[in-house]
Amino acid sequence: MTVHDASQYKVAKEPFYRVTAGEDALYKAAYARRMPVMLKGPTGCGKSRFVEYMAWKLGRPLITVACNEDMTASDLVGRFLLDKDGTKWQDGPLTTAARIGAICYLDEIVEARQDTTVVIHPLTDHRRQLPLDKKGELIEAHPDFQLVISYNPGYQSLMKDLKQSTKQRFAALDFDYPDATVEAEIVARETGVDPDTAGKLVQIAHRTRNLKGHGLDEGISTRLLVYAGQMIAEGVEPTAACLMTLVTPLTDDPDMRQTLQAAVETFF
Numbered sequence: 726m727t728v729h730d731a732s733q734y735k736v737a738k739e740p741f742y743r744v745t746a747g748e749d750a751l752y753k754a755a756y757a758r759r760m761p762v763m764l765k766g767p768t769g770c771g772k773s774r775f776v777e778y779m780a781w782k783l784g785r786p787l788i789t790v791a792c793n794e795d796m797t798a799s800d801l802v803g804r805f806l807l808d809k810d811g812t813k814w815q816d817g818p819l820t821t822a823a824r825i826g827a828i829c830y831l832d833e834i835v836e837a838r839q840d841t842t843v844v845i846h847p848l849t850d851h852r853r854q855l856p857l858d859k860k861g862e863l864i865e866a867h868p869d870f871q872l873v874i875s876y877n878p879g880y881q882s883l884m885k886d887l888k889q890s891t892k893q894r895f896a897a898l899d900f901d902y903p904d905a906t907v908e909a910e911i912v913a914r915e916t917g918v919d920p921d922t923a924g925k926l927v928q929i930a931h932r933t934r935n936l937k938g939h940g941l942d943e944g945i946s947t948r949l950l951v952y953a954g955q956m957i958a959e960g961v962e963p964t965a966a967c968l969m970t971l972v973t974p975l976t977d978d979p980d981m982r983q984t985l986q987a988a989v990e991t992f993f
């Protein structure tokens with residue numbers, strides 16, 4: 726059996742996370758019962774930061790997996806590898822988390838195929854077990870193990886959505902971009918720009934968020950605002966910084982770029 730060093734998965738330092746609606750207390754109660762939790766919300770609004778913060782607060786190791794459509798059940802559970810002495814089993818991240826009692830965070834779970842997603846089912850009910858079919862082993866999850874997934878409702882389509890049989894195994898917390906004052910505080914704190922600049926960046930984001938569904942798939946996220954703040958704090962001229970971090974990543978449509986650039990120029 727693989728020997729795991731749980732300490733490498735510990736969150737070493739308190740991550741900065743601004744609680745907005747008592748989500749920390751709700752999560753803590755869910756964790757006390759080891760309830761699987763789903764974090765719902767648009768990209769870059771603080772879901773991953775929240776899990777890191779909660780893992781730190783609860784003193785649990787955290788194992789994060791970025792899900793994608795090529796991911797197979799073996800990528801989560803583990804596989805036999807060939808080495809000079811023959812075959813050797815290697816635990817996947819989900820198995821490692823179940824063994825050491827980590828919080829396992831499956832980021833953007835919808836990206837994974839459904840035959841991959843079903844491997845988490847036995848871990849989410851009273852069984853709290855993980856069958857390693859290829860190895861012929863049945864793991865009982867460590868008492869501290871918890872499963873957390875993130876989900877962006879904006880991307881959902883009929884082809885790509887979680888099955889009800891998966892959804893209904895999780896309690897869910899809604900996430901969204903924080904209100905303007907709090908978001909400006911986060912941007913200032915994360916980047917070192919002054920409150921006035923942070924406030925302007927947030928106002929630019931608000932304009933683009935109104936364009937969601939009207940030419941933009943998503944508005945500017947808190948993550949991109951943090952990038953903009955970082956560039957400005959590095960001494961880059963604000964409109965150039967905003968172009969690089971808020972406009973160019975968001976869209977390739979020339980008209981939409983012009984609209985976004987005009988929004989930037991209103992404030993800087």
Ligand code: ADP
Pocket residue numbers: 741742743744745766767768769770771772773774775903911915947948951
């Ligand atoms: P998600 O997982 O939702 O895609 P992240 O958690 O990576 O997004 O958030 C992106 C960035 O936004 C973080 O790195 C952090 O700088 C900032 N952020 C968003 N919300 C918060 C918050 N409530 N407190 C602190 N930072 C936040």
